[in-house]
Amino acid sequence: MEKYWNESMECATHEEMRALQSFRLSQTVRRVYQNVKPYREKMDKMGITPDDIKSIDDLKKLPFTMKQDLRDNYPYGLFAVPMEKVVRLHASSGTTGKQIVVGYTENDLDVWSECCARALTAAGATKHDFMHVSYGYGLFTGGFGVHNGAEKVGMTVIPVSTGNTNRQINIIKDFGSTFLCCTPSYALYLAETMEEMGITKDDIKLRGGLFGAEPWTEEMRQEIQNKLGLKAMDIYGLTEVIGPGVAFECSEQNGMHINEDHFIVETIDPDTGEVLPEGTQGEIVFTCITKEAFPVIRYRTRDIGILKREKCSCGRNLVKMMKPKGRSDDMLIIRGVNVFPSQVESVLLQLGNTAPYYQLIVDRQNNSDTLEIQVEISPEMFSDTVKSLEDQEKLIKSAIESTLGIAAKIRLVEPKTIPRAEGKAVRVVDKRKLKGDENK
Amino acid sequence: MIIIKQISVFIENKPGRLKAMTKILKDNDIDILAISIADTKDFGILRLIVNDPEKASKALKDAECTVKMTDVLAIQLEDRPGGLAKVMDTLFDNSISVEYMYAFFSKQDGQAAVILRVDDNDKAADAMENAGIKLITSESIKKM
Structure with a gap:
C-alpha cells in the first residue's frame, strides 16, 4: 500500500491546492516586494503592485527571474530576510565561474526536509531503513538535502559523501544500508565495482534508492535496479529553488510529483515567455511560495518538460512533471556538474589573445561521463618542442578544471579540423546515448 | 649564415597526415634534406630541413597547416x-x-x-x- 509523508498535502484536491497556493503566493509577493529591491524595481517598472497578485491566476503578471538576475545580485542581493535569520548557505556553479549563492532560514530547512521526506516515503523508506548518502556534502545541495529529509523520516543516515568506492561498498555491506542516494552514473559505477570485488546483490541489503542531479534513461534505471537489487526512483531539484526534493517519483515510476504547496510550477514557451497549457511541452518555471530567505519568483529553469495533471495510481494529486527533455540552451550536465561551452571559450580567451576553435566531446565510459576538449592549435600556441606544447595542454587543463569544476582531457588538434556549421564550429558532441522514456 | 631555418609542423596522430604534408612539399618541388618527428600520444611535431624553407613554409600555411620557423x-x-x-x-x-x-x-x-x-x-x-x-x-x- 502506498505510504505518504504528508497525506493532506500530497493528496489534496486541485481546488484545495489552488486556494492554498493563491494565499501563499500573494503573501510571498508582498514580502518579496517589501524586502528585495531588485524584485521591487522590476515590478515597479511593469506597474505591478502586490495588490495586483490576489490568486494564482495573477502569477502570469509577474516578471520572470533569470539565472542572470541571480548572478547580477551575487551574493546576497536577492535574499528576502536579514542575514541573522539565515542559518545555511549553499551555492551552485555559474557559467563564468561566478557562483550563485542561496540561503536558508531554519524554516526553509524544515520545508526542504519535508520535501525530501515525502520523496523518501514515496520511495518506500521508513524509520527502519539505513540511508547511505553518496551525494557530495558541501556547497552542493545534494548531500545535505537528502540527509535532512532522511533524518526527518527517522532513517539511520550514513553520510558517506563521495569518493573511495571500495570503502563505500564495504560500508553498504557491513552497515546494512537499505537505501542509497547518489547520481545514477555513480550507482552503476558502484554496481560494477561490487562485481569486481566479488560482492553480489545478495550480499547487500539495498532495497531502494533515489537518484538525481543528472539526466538518466529508463535503460539505466533497469540496469541499476537489476544490478543493485533495489527500486530506483528519480528525484529532481535545483539549488536556485531549494535543492533536491522539488519533485519526486512515486511507486508508478512514471513522472515526478511536484511539491506544489511549496513551489508553483508553470510551463512557458521559451521564446515568447507565454504560459502554455498543462500537457504541452515547454520550459519549466518555478515560484517559491513558502521559502523565506531565497524565494525565487517565476524562475526560468531552462529545463524542458511536460506537466501532467491526471489521477496517479499512487493516489497523490500533486501535478506530475515528465522528465526534462533537455535544456533550452546549451548547458550540459557532466558527472552532475553544469557545464556550458561558453565557459571553455572564456578560459581559452583568458589564456591567449584569441579564442581558438574548440569542441567538447562528452561520452560515457564505464558508466561515468568523460569530457574531452579538442582545441585547434593556433600559430601563437605552436612551438617546435614537445615540452612547450605539453605545457600548453597542462595550462589549459588546469584552467578548465578550476573553472568547470570537473576534469577534462585536453587534445590539441590541427587547424580547420573541427567541423563547422554555418561558419561556426560545432561546440558540443554528446556521445552519451540518452534514449528511452522520452514519450511516456 | 650559420643559422639554419628549420620548419616545424603540427600534425595530429591520425592516418594520412604525413602523406598529405609530404604531398604538399612534392607539389611545390621542395627537396627534403633532413626530417624528424617528435611524437606524443595525440600529436607529433614534424621537423624539416629543406632546400627552400620560405617556399615550403608558405605552401604548408596555404594548406592550413600550423607552421613555425625555428633557428x-x-x-x-x-x-x-x-x-x-x-x-x-x-x-x-x-x-x-x-x-x-x-x-x-x-x-x-x-x-x-x-x-x-x-x-x-x-x-x-x-x-x-x-x-x-x-x-x-x-x-x-x-x-x-
Whole structure:
C-alpha cells in the first residue's frame, strides 16, 4: 500500500491546492516586494503592485527571474530576510565561474526536509531503513538535502559523501544500508565495482534508492535496479529553488510529483515567455511560495518538460512533471556538474589573445561521463618542442578544471579540423546515448 | 649564415597526415634534406630541413597547416667514433643545453651531420668555432 509523508498535502484536491497556493503566493509577493529591491524595481517598472497578485491566476503578471538576475545580485542581493535569520548557505556553479549563492532560514530547512521526506516515503523508506548518502556534502545541495529529509523520516543516515568506492561498498555491506542516494552514473559505477570485488546483490541489503542531479534513461534505471537489487526512483531539484526534493517519483515510476504547496510550477514557451497549457511541452518555471530567505519568483529553469495533471495510481494529486527533455540552451550536465561551452571559450580567451576553435566531446565510459576538449592549435600556441606544447595542454587543463569544476582531457588538434556549421564550429558532441522514456 | 631555418609542423596522430604534408612539399618541388618527428600520444611535431624553407613554409600555411620557423644549427661531424661526443663535450663545457637533435647525411665528402636545436644558438656557434667544429651554412644547404 502506498505510504505518504504528508497525506493532506500530497493528496489534496486541485481546488484545495489552488486556494492554498493563491494565499501563499500573494503573501510571498508582498514580502518579496517589501524586502528585495531588485524584485521591487522590476515590478515597479511593469506597474505591478502586490495588490495586483490576489490568486494564482495573477502569477502570469509577474516578471520572470533569470539565472542572470541571480548572478547580477551575487551574493546576497536577492535574499528576502536579514542575514541573522539565515542559518545555511549553499551555492551552485555559474557559467563564468561566478557562483550563485542561496540561503536558508531554519524554516526553509524544515520545508526542504519535508520535501525530501515525502520523496523518501514515496520511495518506500521508513524509520527502519539505513540511508547511505553518496551525494557530495558541501556547497552542493545534494548531500545535505537528502540527509535532512532522511533524518526527518527517522532513517539511520550514513553520510558517506563521495569518493573511495571500495570503502563505500564495504560500508553498504557491513552497515546494512537499505537505501542509497547518489547520481545514477555513480550507482552503476558502484554496481560494477561490487562485481569486481566479488560482492553480489545478495550480499547487500539495498532495497531502494533515489537518484538525481543528472539526466538518466529508463535503460539505466533497469540496469541499476537489476544490478543493485533495489527500486530506483528519480528525484529532481535545483539549488536556485531549494535543492533536491522539488519533485519526486512515486511507486508508478512514471513522472515526478511536484511539491506544489511549496513551489508553483508553470510551463512557458521559451521564446515568447507565454504560459502554455498543462500537457504541452515547454520550459519549466518555478515560484517559491513558502521559502523565506531565497524565494525565487517565476524562475526560468531552462529545463524542458511536460506537466501532467491526471489521477496517479499512487493516489497523490500533486501535478506530475515528465522528465526534462533537455535544456533550452546549451548547458550540459557532466558527472552532475553544469557545464556550458561558453565557459571553455572564456578560459581559452583568458589564456591567449584569441579564442581558438574548440569542441567538447562528452561520452560515457564505464558508466561515468568523460569530457574531452579538442582545441585547434593556433600559430601563437605552436612551438617546435614537445615540452612547450605539453605545457600548453597542462595550462589549459588546469584552467578548465578550476573553472568547470570537473576534469577534462585536453587534445590539441590541427587547424580547420573541427567541423563547422554555418561558419561556426560545432561546440558540443554528446556521445552519451540518452534514449528511452522520452514519450511516456 | 650559420643559422639554419628549420620548419616545424603540427600534425595530429591520425592516418594520412604525413602523406598529405609530404604531398604538399612534392607539389611545390621542395627537396627534403633532413626530417624528424617528435611524437606524443595525440600529436607529433614534424621537423624539416629543406632546400627552400620560405617556399615550403608558405605552401604548408596555404594548406592550413600550423607552421613555425625555428633557428637551428647544422654541424658537420667527423664520421668516426667520437665525432658526436666531441660536439657534446663542447656544449656541456659551455653550459648549453640541447632541446633535440637529429642526424642527416651531408652530401659533401659523405660526411655525417647533425641538426642541433639548443637554447642559445649564438653561444653554441661560437663554442663550436673555438673547438674547431665545422658548421654547415644555410647557403651550402640550399645547394645540397
